[in-house]
Amino acid sequence: xxxxxxxxxxxxxxxxxxxxxxxxxxxxxxxxxxxxxxxxxxxxxxxxxxxxxxxxxxxxxxxxxxxxxxxxxxxxxxxxxxxxxxxxxxxxxxxxxxxxxxxxxxxxxxxxxxxxxxxxxxxxxxxxxxxxxxxxxxxxxxxxxxxxxxxxxxxxxxxxxxxxxxxxxxxxxxxxxxxxxxxxxxxxxxxxxxxxxxxxxxxxxxxxxxxxxxxxxxxxxxxxxxxxxxxxxxxxxxxxxxxxxxxxxxxxxxxxxxxxxxxxxxxxxxxxxxxxxxxxxxxxxxxxxxxxxxxxxxxxxxxxxx
Amino acid sequence: xxxxxxxxxxxxxxxxxxxxxxxxxxxxxxxxxxxxxxxxxxxxxxxxxxxxxxxxxxxxxxxxxxxxxxxxxxxxxxxxxxxxxxxxxxxxxxxxxxxxxxxxxxxxxxxxxxxxxxxxxxxxxxxxxxxxxxxxxxxxxxxxxxxxxxxxxxxxxxxxxxxxxxxxxxxxx
Numbered sequence: 004x005x006x007x008x009x010x011x012x013x014x015x016x017x018x019x020x021x022x023x024x025x026x027x028x029x030x031x032x033x034x035x036x037x038x039x040x041x042x043x044x045x046x047x048x049x050x051x052x053x054x055x056x057x058x059x060x061x062x063x064x065x066x067x068x069x070x071x072x073x074x075x076x077x078x079x080x081x082x083x084x085x086x087x088x089x090x091x092x093x094x095x096x097x098x099x100x101x102x103x104x105x106x107x108x109x110x111x112x113x114x115x116x117x118x119x120x121x122x123x124x125x126x127x128x129x130x131x132x133x134x135x136x137x138x139x140x141x142x143x144x145x146x147x148x149x150x151x152x153x154x155x156x157x158x159x160x161x162x163x164x165x166x167x168x169x170x171x172x173x174x175x176x177x178x179x180x181x182x183x184x185x186x187x188x189x190x191x192x193x194x195x196x197x198x199x200x201x202x203x204x205x206x207x208x209x210x211x212x213x214x215x216x217x218x219x220x221x222x223x224x225x226x227x228x229x230x231x232x233x234x235x236x237x238x239x240x241x242x243x244x245x246x247x248x249x250x251x252x253x254x255x256x257x258x259x260x261x262x263x264x265x266x267x268x269x270x271x272x273x274x275x276x277x278x279x280x281x282x283x284x285x286x287x288x289x290x291x292x293x294x295x296x297x298x299x300x301x302x303x304x305x306x307x308x309x
Numbered sequence: 310x311x312x313x314x315x316x317x318x319x320x321x322x323x324x325x326x327x328x329x330x331x332x333x334x335x336x337x338x339x340x341x342x343x344x345x346x347x348x349x350x351x352x353x354x355x356x357x358x359x360x361x362x363x364x365x366x367x368x369x370x371x372x373x374x375x376x377x378x379x380x381x382x383x384x385x386x387x388x389x390x391x392x393x394x395x396x397x398x399x400x401x402x403x404x405x406x407x408x409x410x411x412x413x414x415x416x417x418x419x420x421x422x423x424x425x426x427x428x429x430x431x432x433x434x435x436x437x438x439x440x441x442x443x444x445x446x447x448x449x450x451x452x453x454x455x456x457x458x459x460x461x462x463x464x465x466x467x468x469x470x471x472x473x474x475x476x477x478x479x480x481x482x
Contacts, residue, residue, distance in 0.1 A: 018406045021373045022373075022399060022402075022403035025374075025376070025377050025399035026396060026400070028377065028399075029377065029392040029395040029396035031392070032392030033391065036390050036391040037390045045391070046391060049382065049385040050385050052382075053382060053386055056338055056341055056386075059338060061341075063343075064343045132341075133343065133349075135340065135341070135344055135386065136387040137350055137448075137451055170388070184443070204445070206448075
């Protein structure tokens with residue numbers, strides 16, 4: 004039996020009044036955070052508090068993976084090592100060729116008096132968690148060296164583009180995946196240079212190109228790479244392969260679905276590329292269409308569906 | 310079972326703040342485990358469950374601000390827009406306070422049937438908020454989160470009350 008006095012002659016305002024107060028507060032939080040992004044400092048402070056818990060919660064997963072590694076047989080390791088050697092050898096040719104090509108491009112650019120392409124450098128980061136939120140496509144990473152990561156940096160894995168750093172916290176950083184509903188990136192069909200915008204569908208493993216005219220030369224199996232025209236993502240990063248192209252007479256645009264090349268969830272490490280100077284904090288901020296930022300800041304905005 | 314009149318009465322010590330805090334911390338850790346894929350969609354919301362449990366059991370300990378702060382922590386942990394969980398938990402808290410006496414008059418399984426709509430309303434509010442903010446809704450499996458959480462209600466008294474009785478023997482005056 005509950006021996007406490009029931010909440011009859013309650014202290015303070017009625018439950019309904021309290022409900023109204025807290026709901027209003029929560030709605031205010033949502034609006035301020037979603038619309039104006041004014042709670043980032045508060046979020047960072049809270050994230051510092053919950054960081055130890057995240058560490059503790061990652062222990063079971065760490066134990067399992069460590070145990071798996073320990074139990075992994077010599078044979079498996081040998082096989083993996085061989086496969087990696089093979090891959091390295093296969094890529095050696097491409098790497099050496101790319102050096103030659105790069106020097107040729109540099110020479111041509113100098114001749115044509117164009118700006119030199121920025122060499123990309125990066126920081127290795129470990130994936131520590133997948134955001135526990137079915138509404139967004141994010142992962143949480145921790146950089147190997149501190150202080151190098153800035154909001155807006157592209158994040159890549161062995162196979163291609165993974166996403167973009169969107170929140171920098173003191174101990175870890177959030178990466179919004181390219182499959183997130185709010186992510187848009189300029190891509191190019193590698194085969195013929197056709198440019199398009201790729202948008203996340205808000206679910207893992209799919210991207211779509213909603214604004215490619217019906218008559219465009221694009222077909223299933225085409226590889227999409229970043230075009231580099233936004234100044235955020237360096238050109239040439241693998242993004243996705245085209246899975247289906249559907250053309251119908253009703254719509255002026257083809258329905259194109261793609262599969263991202265980077266398998267995010269099978270990796271433990273990603274590479275965070277440095278942002279170009281002046282591009283820092285250049286996030287694809289879709290929530291603020293009217294925020295005409297001063298200076299060179301560009302905002303990738305998802306156009307309204309026709 | 311919680312305070313049903315038909316049962317033999319066991320005088321239990323009221324839950325200590327320590328037990329309540331510890332249970333919430335464990336629920337928070339449970340939430341932070343590396344869930345992904347379908348498991349993430351089905352992950353029971355232990356924080357919400359405990360919020361109802363302690364609101365029903367120890368209404369003097371749990372205030373609206375606790376529900377709200379738990380929600381804020383959950384939001385940061387889930388990297389969702391600040392306030393979404395806070396809104397859901399505030400509603401859960403209100404419903405738990407409102408239906409407290411009614412819930413207490415049932416056995417555990419019937420209580421779980423009362424918990425289900427409470428959790429479901431909160432989930433519905435979350436879904437509505439997501440729709441308004443134009444987030445894509447997660448797969449259909451997500452809707453089974455509330456039933457799964459409500460099922461755990463049946464196990465909850467056994468876990469926590471046992472703790473209370475064992476911790477400190479009841480004082481009978």
